[in-house]
Amino acid sequence: MKQNFTVRQGALDGVEAFLSVARHRSFRKAAADLGVTPSAISQAVRVLETRIGAVLFIRTTRSVGLTEAGERFLSRAKPAFEELVAASEVARGLSERPAGLLRLSVPRAIVPILLEPLIASFCKAYPEVEVEIAASKELIDIAAEGFDAGIRLGQYVAADMVAVPLTPPFRLVVVGSPAYFAARSRPTHTDDLRQHACLRWRRSSGALALWSFNDKGRAFEIAVSGPLIASDFPTMLGAAIEGIGIAQLPEPMVAEGLRARKLIHVLEAYAPLTPGVFLYYPSRRQIMPKLRAFIDHVKSRPAGDGKVRGQDGARRAGSRKGR
Template identity: 40%
Template structure:
């Protein structure tokens, strides 16, 4: 009988290469050299008699056959991981790796309490935290959970709040406002230098405002476009224009007077950060433990703010 041409190790390696779009990153996660991993994939392609990956000097991407193979075998990988996790339920403490996808801001929130507490409490657990500006498919990309603003989470996910509502606000430096008219409505921004926001997709972000049930969406113009809220706040401090950033990002500069709020009454709070995960499958023990730690940290943060 011929040897089966595909192993679970082959499937995981292929999935990591496609997920990272990189041999080097996939090899690092597998504890191999990039050349070894490349050789393994060429051997696999030879056994199957079909090309699975398109390689260039700068990138790697799946062929149609590679995509099809992964789409059929990804559930096998997930079931394997769940089977191992169910065995781990018999341990006193959860073990393994928890993979989380989050925005930069969400990752900073986790660093304040949840991650240090979780890793100290569960020494047999490790966390692979991937920061990504785009909203990824956590199931297809092999993550246990994601963290994003509530309004961005797909409806078929279970969402756990991990923080209070947030506000996006418009801010400018006092010096800028001394030499430019003070905006009274969002429409006034069209006559100002505004610091644009570029989304991970490359598209510009349109600023959203609301007051007394009236919603306005503005496509502001300016000479500068950025993709990082902290740098946007710095640019506003330098007098380069009006920025639209999370209030949390600008809090210190607002407190010391380097920035001031404009159009504050047009900037209501919106649902804050949520951890989300698919509800149609078994929840890994590590994720269950992490959710409990998140809830503890969220409760403690609320109590400290009320004190």
């Protein structure tokens, strides 16, 4: 059966005074050590003895000694109190400088193209911080799961989060391989997608994602069909390069494939603009130095490096799509 444990209010009161007297074998020296009056030390010890129900010291006009109860209390209280002090120092250290474990929840797709160069430079700049990256497609509750921050496409960041841009806005583009289009005509209108093998993405909720488009300011979505369903963008990208079908993917992800002519861009006039990728966290009031250092590192990255672009100041996430 589960037991209920409680710590009485004031249970630690007087313990530090007791330990100081036991160490110095003197109320006067203990008072000087703690910066209080000898009467205050005496009062604290008397209150502790009353609460425990045992006399801890043998007092004479010439000396102070420990009773058997005092010896036993000292043997257990001293290491416990020292551990509490050490724990306080560790916690204080984490609140004063960038140190400790920084846990980030991120999509797998952005690790190689966005995070690897950023993490490498951050680890060099802040050697006391350990970075843990949990790469997953799931949209999790970062606070409930013990993460310091998350990284996601802007449309999937909850409105109550503080969001810091990692990239500028970018388009979702439709691409296919030269081999795929060698046997098929290229689509010129979204209606043409009915005749094409479209690679689809299953969201963490289990729903198949629709393809998003924009026609002169009018946003709309289309349900497509095809031979492959994937749960992450890298799998879709690889399948598109292999000629299995065409895919709609974030433009930064396909940039290298387009440059290498492994992919061909189609339906450019209908490509919708997304907010980009954001680092997000619950509250400015709860931010630790390790996360503050990471945010500042993001913002310090050169805007023209092609990887990460920070902007001045974090901001509250606006109204965005749900999952």
